[in-house]
Amino acid sequence: MKKLRDMLFIFVCVTTCVLFVTALYITVFWPHATLGVEILWQILFVSFLCSAVNAFFLEWEVSGTLLVVFYVLRYVMTNGIVLGCGFWFEWFYADNLPMVLAMVLSIAVVFVIVSVIAWKRGKQQAALMNERLAVYQREGQESAYK
Amino acid sequence: MKITIIEPKDGDEDEIIIRCRQLDKRLLKLIYAIKAGENKITALQGSNYFQVEPEEIYYFEAVDNRVFLYLEKEVYETKRRLYELEEFFQDTDFFRASKSCIVNLAKVKSLSPAFNGRFEALMKNGERVMISRQYVPVLKEKLGL
Numbered sequence A: 001m002k003k004l005r006d007m008l009f010i011f012v013c014v015t016t017c018v019l020f021v022t023a024l025y026i027t028v029f030w031p032h033a034t035l036g037v038e039i040l041w042q043i044l045f046v047s048f049l050c051s052a053v054n055a056f057f058l059e060w061e062v063s064g065t066l067l068v069v070f071y072v073l074r075y076v077m078t079n080g081i082v083l084g085c086g087f088w089f090e091w092f093y094a095d096n097l098p099m100v101l102a103m104v105l106s107i108a109v110v111f112v113i114v115s116v117i118a119w120k121r122g123k124q125q126a127a128l129m130n131e132r133l134a135v136y137q138r139e140g141q142e143s144a145y146k
Numbered sequence B: 001m002k003i004t005i006i007e008p009k010d011g012d013e014d015e016i017i018i019r020c021r022q023l024d025k026r027l028l029k030l031i032y033a034i035k036a037g038e039n040k041i042t043a044l045q046g047s048n049y050f051q052v053e054p055e056e057i058y059y060f061e062a063v064d065n066r067v068f069l070y071l072e073k074e075v076y077e078t079k080r081r082l083y084e085l086e087e088f089f090q091d092t093d094f095f096r097a098s099k100s101c102i103v104n105l106a107k108v109k110s111l112s113p114a115f116n117g118r119f120e121a122l123m124k125n126g127e128r129v130m131i132s133r134q135y136v137p138v139l140k141e142k143l144g145l
Helices: A002-029 A038-058 A065-088 A097-145 B025-038 B082-088 B133-142
Strands: B041-045 B048-052 B059-063 B066-070 B075-078 B094-098 B101-104 B108-113 B119-123 B128-131
Touching: A002 A038, A002 A097, A038 A065, A065 A097, A097 B025, A097 B108, A097 B119, A097 B133, B059 B082, B082 B094, B082 B101, B094 B128, B094 B133, B101 B128, B128 B133
Parallel strands: none
Antiparallel strands: B041 B048, B041 B075, B059 B066, B059 B101, B066 B075, B094 B101, B108 B119, B119 B128
8 A cells, every 4th residue: 555655656746747847848849739638648658657667666675886776777767768658659859959858858857856855755754753753752761750 | 550569479470460441652651661671682792691671772683694782882692583573572662674673762863764765763872774665654653653
């Protein structure tokens, strides 16, 4: 259940960010395009794949160098998914360098935003746990002296 | 709270009976403390054996099939397995923090987030212990979250 909740959290973050970036991307590169409903399914599909890959990597308990390797691997795979799907869905032309660069930059921005959100969420949880820890230890001391 | 001490008859085992309307948090803590108090750990340092009070222990760690217990400054080895210690200290201040670690919550100074949904516990002696993602719910439950 917790795994599903964590994956859903990543999915919501990724989808929200991808939606913003897509809106910006379309405004810049396809300002006069008439888009069909399929773009929404494409965005959801890409977001789901990215979330699944990231959730998969979260399952591994690693530390040190391996943690950095996994983090880079997550980023590379996210790039692969978005660029691969983007090319398949014809979001950009491979020979149009500004479009490709804009896609790569968008992925980096979304990746950073999602990482920061996850970090902030962890900080909030830690703050709450520290509050409870103080109460737990205070109660422990009180009962020891009663 | 009224405390009555009755001397048992010869041959009878020492026994603690708690008469209460309901087990509240304070009473549970007392029970945990009594349980922990009688659960001294036999520890080894070099070729000498020691009896260590659980409340002195900061954490247990399994390294290469050996289990070590860490006090404020000293490190001892115990012949018990980590899963045995986990069962032994069930319902006390100790909790499983990772596959190789059991931490005494009473000795944790603060908690901070680490990568991949893990948390890091800063112990009161300055050491840092990683709480794996898998065991974060255990810690939260212990803290009543």
